[in-house]
Amino acid sequence: MAKYPFESIEKKWQKRWEEDQTFKATEDPSFPKEKRRYVLDMFPYPSGAGLHVGHPEGYTATDIYCRYLRMQGYNVLHPMGFDAFGLPAENYAIQTGTHPEVTTKANINRFRQQIKSLGFSYDWSREISTCTPDYYKWTQWIFLQLFKRGLAYEAEMPINWCPSCKTGLANEEVKDGLCDRCHTKVTRKRIRQWVLKITDYADQLLDGLDELDWPEPVKLMQRNWIGKSEGASVIFHIDGHEQTLEVYTTRPDTLFGATYMVLAPEHPLVQVITTSEQKKKVKDYIEEAARKSDLERTDLAKEKTGVFTGCYAINPVNGSRIPIWISDYVLISYGTGAIMAVPAHDERDWDFAKKFGLPIVQVVAEKGAQGPFDREPEYCLAADGISVNSGNFSGLPTVEAQEKITAWLEREGIGKKATNYKLRDWLFSRQRYWGEPIPLVHCKKCGIVPLPEESLPLLLPEVKSYAPSGTGESPLANIPEWVNTTCPHCGGPAKRETNTMPQWAGSCWYYLRYLDPHNSEAFADRSKIDYWMPVNLYVGGAEHAVLHLLYSRFWHKALYDLGLVNTKEPFARLINQGMVLGGEDNQKMSKSRGNVVNPDDIVAEYGADSMRVYEMFMGPLEVSKPWSTAGLVGVSRFLERAWLVSEKPLVQDEPPLELVKLLHKTIKKVTHDTDTLNFNTAISQMMIYLGELAKLKTLPVPLWEPFVQILSPYAPHVCEEFWERLGHKESISKSKWPVYEESLTLDDEKEIVVQVNGKIRERFTVAAGTDEAKLRQTALGLPKIGEWIAGKQVAKIIVVRDKLVNIVVKP
């Protein structure tokens, strides 16, 4: 079969769409709120490698959906832009001296051209790029609002430091102790930082998840990351000291079993309580702990280590003197940085106590277990049970014991209910060049002073060298004429903040800028926010589950509290598209594996429409699947066949009823499957239908026209061409989605399966809706069935109308 001329067709229609601004979205008030849809793709980072076939998967899915929605009468907002600040361009600048802006612009141009070649129906008039001053002006502006609300603070603290990227990292950017970007081992470094108080929103971020139509795994990952836990804080007196020691526990019911205490090596009390005999050992241990990387410290396989401080605490419930140790299995960053150790009921404490010969006292017994519980237990019991050896609280089940002991602590004034989170504040500054400058100055007299909003954007200055100093200062620190400024408050000399924002800053709110991308008065006009928000469907990779998706929810909630947006959540519905894997090895596509498929090659050889349909035909959107160019050929043949069918002589004849029925079934299935994003099965139905049309000598318009329409979201270029040939002047995307007639989707006849003991033995055909009695009678009358049940006793007959008869027999 000759290739259909996809090259000229695709060029022709892409040009037409651009000239006619076919997909420009406007805030037309005649569309009621329920007839508006904001459908968003996660915007790409424009890397030097260009697009690979994984990118267009999500883009194709949303594009089909948007085209379908428009034909269903919705006003659709579907924008695209670029996440343009980031390290690759900066690292390239360090190597070559090329300004990151130059590389970024070139990469964006390439990406835009590649994306456009696939014929996506984006409203390109809304394109944004996070690195342009008119965009990052508003990133800075939002930062100032957060700062003014007390949600941004400066802190000198030990942070995750990537020695390769030479910058600090947020907790979310560290995976298995490695830098998420470059997989270098992360170290600790104590430097001055800007931190965002995301923990203020911990509860809201947690509760907000309930109302979101998001994949459960993503919600669960965010819940775990936030890590809310409830328990009690308890104050212990320290023998011979005025100070007290506060710990957090989720098991106040085990207080009677606390036989020792452990402080994190960094805990401030360590210096105070350590006895002179233990000073040397403790000091050595602290130094050793400080040297260890996070990865080494958190390695679960390693043996527990620790040192006795020489000091004792008093267990408030029984007055016993219990030793205070230090160990790096206690983290300074969680709770109070100190724990009461209950070795009988906590695996970690158990290991530690066993290693150092510390006493183990059982205070919880398994339900129904018989005492006495006066000996050291043989194993650690971390589960709930019944309190024992716990004074007045003995005999209470765990939950009740927790409540009663917490109440007692409160009455005694030595404890209270407490909540803790794993979520830490967000380390927001980077010691790098290619990011948004933080719009603050440090004034000797006035302290930290925000720049006046009118003075934004604070432009990123030119630098001689892009190389990070590695000392914890960004390259901006090396430009005295930029750093030295005057205080906006007192007019005296001041220094600019030299840290820049992380790449996540720009992506925290880009979906809002699309609403009003050229506004110079506000990040977006409120009426436009009200018109479109929230995002109805957001499609992107699962790798952002706790990074971008948590950060932008946080910013959005802060903006909501500032009265600047209309919803508490930005993204009502989220879908993670699966990865497209390399065809040969079923591995993630990557340059180093050499299994990357370039969409340009596919478009050149098979056309954009084949590319689009194949991407959707591969399998369900959400799952990962391997790329197969051979598989693409099948889809390509489908479109070629459609082209051949289109060349049959068109007739206005009344088409055969059988085909009309198949058409209506096809419209029904494609409508439903497109609506639910099950594109692969929609395509297979269209293949079946086209196969029937291909058998005809002439092509009845009533069979062809609606088919072209339902195929058009999938293969828009070739369908525009078909549509034009059918005599239409306006774009097919402006046409109304075909409606099926339910009665025409129903079969008149049904094949009924006859089973004997659940095994299919025969079938027969009857009119649809034939009643059960008749079905039973017919089934029993079949000669073959007679043979199967001969000499056996019929115990039961199950009849399912339009489906089957199952005869249950006994020997």
Next chain:
RNA sequence: GCGAGAGUGGUGGAAUGGCAGACACGCUAGACUUAGGAUCUAGUGCCUUUUGGCGUAAGGGUUCAAGUCCCUUCUCUCGCACCA
């Protein structure tokens, strides 16, 4: 270790508890030809000569009926990982 998800032909994948393998790739045979990345027709889970038997990671269970629901086990993918 904990949590989540997934295991269906040679391959990608279909199947409101009711005909397992739709659709497509590949393969086999034939037809046709302006020899193409063709196209068309037929076939294609396994075993069996037909009748039939077996078959959705393995094993058990519920049910008239299980790929689908329940339990146990295995494998793979992802996430978290001393958070007291």
